[in-house]
Amino acid sequence: MDKKTNIRSKKIARIRGWIQAAATLLTNIHIPNLWKGKIYQGNAKTICVPGLNCYSCPAATGSCPIGAFQAVVGSSRFKFSYYVTGFFILLGVILGRFICGFLCPFGWFQDLLHKIPGKKFSTARLKPLRYLKYIILLVFVILLPMLVTNSIGMGDPFFCKYICPQGVLEGAIPLSLGNAAIRSALGKLFSFKCLILIAVVILSIIFYRPFCKWICPLGAIYSLFNKVSLLNIKVEDSKCVGCDQCLKACKMDVDIRKNPDHPECIRCGACIKSCPKNAIHYQFMDKPCKKKNNDQQ
């Protein structure tokens, strides 16, 4: 039985790329809108998607949770985004940073970029930069939108406006290509954010997921739940022979044996794939069975 689940975990880790593709497609289902330069504005837009997926992507199915959070916090009508916070807690408790590894379109984008061959650098020495994302979460997502407001209490979505490269990639670029009026409204801010996007793209080629490690406030939120999330990774000490293969395989600089619930673990399953003894596997609510629907894909 145990062997079977471990092999199943390996299978899931192997088809991760396809799950990412499917998730990206599902959260950006209105493909024809890309040519029309129009945003879908139906009822599904009142629901958040799990990953960092810009609301202003013409194809987007739902809203970006980080964008929604800032919009509500910055609105004069509400003091705090209770609904979106509840959404974070729910998804965090169920999946944790599994969302980063499997469901986030921007994570997939960085994964693909990293496959471009060339010299790759380790981020092991840049570990202190990890804390930057918590500062960004606190300052740009929560404090600035809440506190820097106009006379009637409205704030800007600071993270979306000044930082988020996903907004340029999914929102500004396709919208301006398909919509002349938006094209004419592009200005300095767009150029600035394009530079951020270009920087992230270049860094993603030489480093693994730099945005997830250092910048992403959504990853920062989910990372807080990694310790308690129902879905996590189990290392069986009885099977482990201490070969260090998992440590070498991990691109997020995590030692899964020491700390299987490390905040930086995005549950990508590289360690599971690398383990020669099949000692590592996914588990859900302490049961070593993986979600069946993923298994069938």
Next chain:
Amino acid sequence: MKTKRSIITTLTLCVTLSLTACTGKEPAKTDDTQNTTMVSSTEQSTNDTDAKLNDLYQQENQIFADHEDVWNKAFGMMNKSTADPSGNYADYLAGVVESNKSAFTDDELKTLTDDIETIRGIEKQIAETESKNAASAASDTQDSSNSDTSPFKNFSGKDFDGNTVDGSLFSNNAVTVINFWFNGCKPCVAELSKLNELNDTIQSMGGEVIGINTETFDGNETAIKEASSILESQGAKYRNFSIDSDSDAGKYASDIMAFPTTILVDRNGNIVGDPMLGGIDDQANYDALMKQIQSVIDADSTNK
């Protein structure tokens, strides 16, 4: 092997994306050239109709000149305040003659009624030519906004005090600046005071600024209350209207994705030029909008 495959996938993706970029721009370009050709042909026809109209007016004047004595007598009885420029001119003349019947001799009356009938015929022709002219002008502007009929042709709405307005809202002014906004939109709120300034500036030039708040559709009371208090806090006194979301104008507003969006509408309810995105609290945007407003006003005065 696997990396190679993914590289190929990424490359194809990039290529498709860049291709989309090209096709996205292409139709826009062809549209532009079509528009310019359209404009020049309509200009020519406008000149033709102008000549025809002039001719018709000359004919009317000739009639008045032919029976100068009696017509001068009739004109002397006219009261400027009762003149209605939009009404039928022949009817108006007939009315004047009718109410002053006793002042004319039978012969004079006969000349007058005969003349009025001729004028009635000429007026009919004038009306036909003018409506044709307006229709072609309308289709011209509609081409540039890429829609079949202007969504503001059958406009109806209510201001925040509950007073109803209809399409005549536009006919009173050479240009109407319509600003689309909603309560939760920070950049929209930021330009409200500037829009109020703009309204004061263009009022003397024959223009008006109106606001359409997409949250106040279908007479949504709470949204209207909130919008009113926002407008008041920003010192914006120009008129704002709540419209039906099912109306053409409502559908047009629902399709807007970026706020604030500002458009210009001429006397006939046709959208002129492209919508402007972004607030006019930005000086560059203000200047661009002002220039467009001026050109609509100029076009309006030459049409007269």
